[in-house]
Amino acid sequence: MIEPTVDAVTLHPSPTIAPDTSVSEAAQSLRRTDVAALSVVADESTVGIVTESDIVALVAETDERPPVRTIMSSPVTTISSAATLAEAAATMRTSGVKHLPVVDDDSYRGLLSARTLAPYLPRYRLEIEWHDDPLCLDSSDGDSLTAGD
Numbered sequence: 001m002i003e004p005t006v007d008a009v010t011l012h013p014s015p016t017i018a019p020d021t022s023v024s025e026a027a028q029s030l031r032r033t034d035v036a037a038l039s040v041v042a043d044e045s046t047v048g049i050v051t052e053s054d055i056v057a058l059v060a061e062t063d064e065r066p067p068v069r070t071i072m073s074s075p076v077t078t079i080s081s082a083a084t085l086a087e088a089a090a091t092m093r094t095s096g097v098k099h100l101p102v103v104d105d106d107s108y109r110g111l112l113s114a115r116t117l118a119p120y121l122p123r124y125r126l127e128i129e130w131h132d133d134p135l136c137l138d139s140s141d142g143d144s145l146t147a148g149d
Helices: 023-030 052-061 085-095 114-120
Strands: 037-042 045-051 099-104 107-113
Touching (some): 023 045, 023 052, 037 107, 045 052, 045 099, 085 099, 085 114, 107 114
16 A cells, blocks of 8 residues: 655645744734744754744743744754655654644745644554464463354
8 A cells, every 4th residue: 555645735835934033923924824833944944843832932931022043943843745644643743743844855845734634644543463363262271262162
């Protein structure tokens, strides 16, 4: 079975911002309903990501309005468009993130979100490996009973 890759899904054409962008400007971009996160790009390399929760944390902690570079998540976890969707989901799960910038050859291609990824993956993935005869039971006297008994 061929697993679909990140290229198979429509990436959010999320706007990018520079590390020196003001937090206020980033917050204005995040107010748009079609923008879930902002990739921070410097010299064509993705160097961070800013989400609503980063801005909420800043507002809760201080009255300052520093540049985005001070609140962005960095180093940022990225993924290649050639990665499978299962790999993308595993990367999100192990990294504890909901958004992955898609980067090929150090160029930002778009943003993959957990919401976009969800319809492409099974809800539950069971991996069962049998080590014994599944229809064999051990009785209390030490004898084994099989399906044929």
